[in-house]
Amino acid sequence: MADHDTAPGTAKELGAFLERRREQIAQRWADAALFRTVFTVSRDEAVEACKAVLDALADVSRSGRLEDVEAPGFGTVRDQLGRMAAARARAGFTPVQIAGEVAGLREPVTALLRAEFQDDADDERVTACTQALAVLTSTLRLVIMETTVSAGEELIARQRQQLLEVATPVIKLWDGVVAVPLIGTLDSARSQVVMESLLEAIVDQRAAYAILDITGVPTVDSLVAQHLMKTVAAARLMGAECIVSGIRPAIAQTIVQLGIDLGSIITRAGLADALAYALTQQGIVVSARPVTEAGPR
Amino acid sequence: MHAPITSTTRLPIGSDADLAWVRQQVRQAAADLGFNLVQQTKLVTAASELARNALVHGGGGHMEMTVLAEGAHRGLRLSFVDAGPGIRDVELAMTDGYTTGGGLGMGLSGAKRLVKEFTLDTRPGQGTTVTIVDWVSGLPAPRTGAP
Ligand SMILES: Nc1ncnc2c1ncn2[C@@H]1O[C@H](COP(=O)(O)OP(=O)(O)OP(=O)(O)O)[C@@H](O)[C@H]1O
Numbered sequence: 209m210a211d212h213d214t215a216p217g218t219a220k221e222l223g224a225f226l227e228r229r230r231e232q233i234a235q236r237w238a239d240a241a242l243f244r245t246v247f248t249v250s251r252d253e254a255v256e257a258c259k260a261v262l263d264a265l266a267d268v269s270r271s272g273r274l275e276d277v278e279a280p281g282f283g284t285v286r287d288q289l290g291r292m293a294a295a296r297a298r299a300g301f302t303p304v305q306i307a308g309e310v311a312g313l314r315e316p317v318t319a320l321l322r323a324e325f326q327d328d329a330d331d332e333r334v335t336a337c338t339q340a341l342a343v344l345t346s347t348l349r350l351v352i353m354e355t356t357v358s359a360g361e362e363l364i365a366r367q368r369q370q371l372l373e374v375a376t377p378v379i380k381l382w383d384g385v386v387a388v389p390l391i392g393t394l395d396s397a398r399s400q401v402v403m404e405s406l407l408e409a410i411v412d413q414r415a416a417y418a419i420l421d422i423t424g425v426p427t428v429d430s431l432v433a434q435h436l437m438k439t440v441a442a443a444r445l446m447g448a449e450c451i452v453s454g455i456r457p458a459i460a461q462t463i464v465q466l467g468i469d470l471g472s473i474i475t476r477a478g479l480a481d482a483l484a485y486a487l488t489q490q491g492i493v494v495s496a497r498p499v500t501e502a503g504p505r
Numbered sequence: 506m507h508a509p510i511t512s513t514t515r516l517p518i519g520s521d522a523d524l525a526w527v528r529q530q531v532r533q534a535a536a537d538l539g540f541n542l543v544q545q546t547k548l549v550t551a552a553s554e555l556a557r558n559a560l561v562h563g564g565g566g567h568m569e570m571t572v573l574a575e576g577a578h579r580g581l582r583l584s585f586v587d588a589g590p591g592i593r594d595v596e597l598a599m600t601d602g603y604t605t606g607g608g609l610g611m612g613l614s615g616a617k618r619l620v621k622e623f624t625l626d627t628r629p630g631q632g633t634t635v636t637i638v639d640w641v642s643g644l645p646a647p648r649t650g651a652p
Pocket residue numbers: 430431554558559562563587589590591592598599603604605606607608609610611612613614633
């Protein structure tokens with residue numbers, strides 16, 4: 209028998225032991241950082257969480273699939289383990305450190321195991337059970353590692369999504385006037401988000417004017433221009449007029465030479481000019497500043 | 506043709522993120538060579554068009570960026586290389602507004618207008634290479650605020 213193979217009898221025996229000593233093990237685990245710092249409402253909550261993990265381990269042992277990360281027994285606690293690992297990761301622990309904490313759960317169980325079999329002369333059974341426990345804990349570690357990895361991927365995807373939204377705030381400038389200051393690269397994904405949030409804001413704010421400020425967009429090529437035109441057309445369908453502001457001189461020259469006709473779009477040099485235009489159109493006069501633009505071009 | 510060549514950089518074109526990187530690198534190189542803001546913007550925009558064509562129509566490829574020196578003149582040569590389907594009718598593809606992909610159809614013709622030299626080399630089934638060259642206009646720009 210290879211020494212990492214666990215005899216079915218031993219696996220069952222380990223399972224029975226975990227079940228029998230459920231309360232004691234749970235009491236010891238509850239003080240481990242892995243549980244204590246995650247289940248903070250009460251100690252009882254932590255103890256319950258420990259018991260859930262123990263029940264799962266006992267189940268896996270009885271099924272004899274000690275080395276199988278896909279063992280059905282883990283199914284009931286996978287979510288909980290994921291939450292625990294995520295909480296530790298948020299607290300700044302690396303996956304390796306978290307794995308170390310999981311490995312640390314073995315020690316108190318081994319101690320109980322030895323104590324229980326102390327009177328027994330049967331050394332071989334103790335050794336076999338401790339080894340089986342070692343196998344089981346490393347499988348548990350793998351299960352948790354797996355959840356941290358997928359949590360990491362999820363986190364990146366979520367942050368990317370958040371960035372998309374954060375980077376495109378729609379601001380209400382005046383009654384009926386909304387604006388989006390665009391910053392950075394306007395790729396297709398960003399443009400989609402801009403268009404959606406702008407249209408939403410037009411509806412929510414009953415806006416008649418929407419300003420797209422591209423001061424922060426470094427390059428306007430044919431794709432960006434196309435996105436701008438589509439957004440303007442969609443806003444128009446919603447009953448709002450779009451004004452594109454912040455086209456810098458170098459970009460204006462480039463767009464013209466590129467051959468793109470933005471003639472159907474109302475443009476203004478800056479955000480302030482665009483707002484002035486929208487207000488004037490609505491018959492609002494801002495007196496502190498001479499009105500330079502009046503009426504459609 | 507343009508000698509001596511001072512340095513060549515090769516950048517991959519395989520994703521939207523690569524396109525952003527290409528634009529940044531071209532802008533940086535153009536600024537370092539002393540291109541003025543309008544020239545920089547035109548060159549970066551042309552590069553953006555051609556890199557996107559290599560990605561979207563050519564299935565990806567790479568850009569080769571070479572700094573050129575001819576006497577006191579400094580220039581930048583950018584080659585966009587892909588091994589895609591090639592362009593069957595170059596004249597048609599160079600027509601303003603012609604697109605096979607729902608674009609504006611201004612990329613190729615527009616890029617040509619934005620730079621001093623433009624060459625298109627394509628073989629159906631083999632791929633496409635578009636090379637553009639631009640020279641720093643006038644006297645070499647004074648190195649303002651150089652590190
Ligand atoms: N590298 C290439 N490989 C194969 N076909 C190309 C390549 N570059 C351009 N084409 C063809 O030439 C056509 C015109 O290109 P052009 O860049 O002018 O317009 P577009 O890419 O379709 O739209 P956009 O205005 O957004 O750039 C394309 O639709 C495509 O059929």
